[in-house]
Amino acid sequence: TAFPESEILDRLHAVFGFNAFRGVQQDVVERVLEGRSTLAVMPTGAGKSLTYQLPAVMLPGTCIVVSPLIALMHDQLRSATANGIRAATLTSVDMDRGQTIDRFLSGDLDLLYVAPERASQPHFLEMLTRGRVAMFAIDEAHCVSEWGHDFRPDYRLLRPLMDAFPDVPRLALTATADRHTRADILAQLGIPEEGLIVAGFDRPNIRYAIVPRDNPLRQLMTVIAENPGPGIVYAPTRAQVEKLAEQLQASGRPCLPYHAGLDPQVRAANQSAFVASEDMVMVATVAFGMGIDKPDVRFVAHAACPKSIESYYQETGRAGRDGDPSVAVMLWGAEDFVRARQRLAEVEEHRRAGERTRIDALASLVETPHCRRALLLRHFGENPPPSCGNCDNCLEAPRVTDATEVARKLLSA
Ligand code: ADP
Ligand code: MG
Numbered sequence: 275t276a277f278p279e280s281e282i283l284d285r286l287h288a289v290f291g292f293n294a295f296r297g298v299q300q301d302v303v304e305r306v307l308e309g310r311s312t313l314a315v316m317p318t319g320a321g322k323s324l325t326y327q328l329p330a331v332m333l334p335g336t337c338i339v340v341s342p343l344i345a346l347m348h349d350q351l352r353s354a355t356a357n358g359i360r361a362a363t364l365t366s367v368d369m370d371r372g373q374t375i376d377r378f379l380s381g382d383l384d385l386l387y388v389a390p391e392r393a394s395q396p397h398f399l400e401m402l403t404r405g406r407v408a409m410f411a412i413d414e415a416h417c418v419s420e421w422g423h424d425f426r427p428d429y430r431l432l433r434p435l436m437d438a439f440p441d442v443p444r445l446a447l448t449a450t451a452d453r454h455t456r457a458d459i460l461a462q463l464g465i466p467e468e469g470l471i472v473a474g475f476d477r478p479n480i481r482y483a484i485v486p487r488d489n490p491l492r493q494l495m496t497v498i499a500e501n502p503g504p505g506i507v508y509a510p511t512r513a514q515v516e517k518l519a520e521q522l523q524a525s526g527r528p529c530l531p532y533h534a535g536l537d538p539q540v541r542a543a544n545q546s547a548f549v550a551s552e553d554m555v556m557v558a559t560v561a562f563g564m565g566i567d568k569p570d571v572r573f574v575a576h577a578a579c580p581k582s583i584e585s586y587y588q589e590t591g592r593a594g595r596d597g598d599p600s601v602a603v604m605l606w607g608a609e610d611f612v613r614a615r616q617r618l619a620e621v622e623e624h625r626r627a628g629e630r631t632r633i634d635a636l637a638s639l640v641e642t643p644h645c646r647r648a649l650l651l652r653h654f655g656e657n658p659p660p661s662c663g664n665c666d667n668c669l670e671a672p673r674v675t676d677a678t679e680v681a682r683k684l685l686s687a
Contacts, residue, residue: 331359402435503553
């Protein structure tokens with residue numbers, strides 16, 4: 275590489291205080307330092323930020339970081355600044371934009387965070403040409419793909435912008451990309467196929483179980499009773515969150531609701547209470563979880579199917595970050611799929627195929643009589659052993675399929 279390994283490790287320690295890279299971080303950092311464009315697919319919590327922040331402090335010039343949410347940018351800005359990295363955000367809510375631009379132009383920034391819509395503005399391109407761009411980092415890169423679960427048209431504007439800097443390496447980052455989405459990200463962002471790096475997705479300490487929903491309240495009470503540590507119960511609507519948070523009080527454990535309709539102060543208070551607690555049950559919509567650092571979550575229960583395998587993986591992945599045994603239990607019902615298919619009709623035409631594939635993939639995870647983990651990992655492009663020994667299907671005797679069940683009842687009647 276352009277930099278000796280010892281120098282890279284020294285900087286890792288000096289800037290972040292870490293003694294070693296985790297997983298594929300080093301491969302990613304080395305590629306970028308060599309000026310080669312890369313797509314890194316790494317699970318949430320794997321440490322994606324470091325893979326652009328470290329090259330950003332080592333390479334001359336500024337790393338332009340594209341991020342889809344202002345709140346995420348400000349979080350990143352705070353943590354980068356805390357590590358002594360020279361960073362700024364350039365967004366509509368920042369009052370000091372003039373000063374930030376001056377810092378960029380005078381080479382006083384390692385990182386400059388921007389929203390994708392800025393990329394389309396002619397003056398942004400003009401500004402970049404007057405300074406020095408070290409690299410582009412595209413966070414949440416699945417947003418560029420219609421196959422991804424969170425398509426943002428503005429991400430498509432990044433390609434022409436980056437093409438104006440053909441020698442500047444691009445680093446695209448995402449936690450959630452199936453094979454289709456990955457190929458699409460590479461094509462849309464102009465990253466060569468050999469630039470794909472995929473981290474291991476396995477979370478061996480999480481035990482997966484997916485069971486038909488018959489008496490959800492009783493089933494959730496059982497999950498709570500069997501798992502004394504902190505846990506999250508995901509429910510699909512705000513009304514269900516409120517109701518379950520009430521009902522689950524009967525478990526004797528502290529239960530609080532969390533959803534986007536709550537007063538921001540209540541939401542923040544509930545979140546802090548959960549983070550501090552050793553036995554609380556947070557009943558939440560998917561609004562809960564992003565950016566929450568609680569390593570000892572012992573269970574994640576879904577009262578209904580999440581919207582995709584990606585969401586399932588991400589939400590269950592909030593359990594057991596400390597590596598200790600944890601469980602993920604999903605309750606499902608046929609009506610979850612009926613609703614998902616009904617929603618298809620409302621989806622814009624060009625996204626319907628992707629959406630349908632996602633529903634089918636989730637259905638196969640729910641219906642498989644084989645190892646759940648193997649299916650999950652294959653979905654993320656890995657080649658796992660056929661059986662994990664730590665999911666319901668590996669631990670229990672194979673279930674009789676519904677058709678056989680029905681036939682048996684008919685015969686015995
Ligand atoms: P991601 O964006 O992949 O979800 P983050 O970049 O937010 O993950 O990193 C998750 C956590 O892991 C952060 O607290 C970060 O400081 C920590 N981390 C990242 N790399 C390392 C490392 N090499 N050693 C120890 N901790 C690390
Ligand atoms: Mg991240």
